[in-house]
Amino acid sequence: MNDNERQVTLITGRAWRHKDGESEGIHVMLVAPDDDTAVKMALQALTSEGYVEAELDRIGDMEGMPEEEPHASAYQGAMEGEVAIVTFDEPF
Secondary structure: OOOOOOOOEEEEEEEEOOOOOOEEEEEEEEOOOOHHHHHHHHHHHHHHOOOOEEEEEEEEEOOOOOOOOOHHHHHHHHHOOOOEEEEEOOOO
C-alpha cells in the first residue's frame, strides 16, 4: 500500500440503545491512523447515534470494497471520511 491509499478499518461487535435492552450487531467502518484511534472514533460515533453501551469484538483492515449493500455504501462513506455504522439483528 502506498502513502496515498487509505485503508478502511472494520470493527465488529454489538451495541445497546438502552442499558437493559436488546443488543444490535454492529459493523463500524472508518479510516484511522491506528487501532486505538479507530476504537475511540467508533465509540464516539456510537454515542452520538444514541447507543449507551458497546462491546467491540474484532478490528481489522478491509481488503477492498464489499459488493453488497449496505456495506458497500458504508465502505464508500468511510473512504470519504465518515464513521459508517451498519446495524443488524443478532442471532439468538
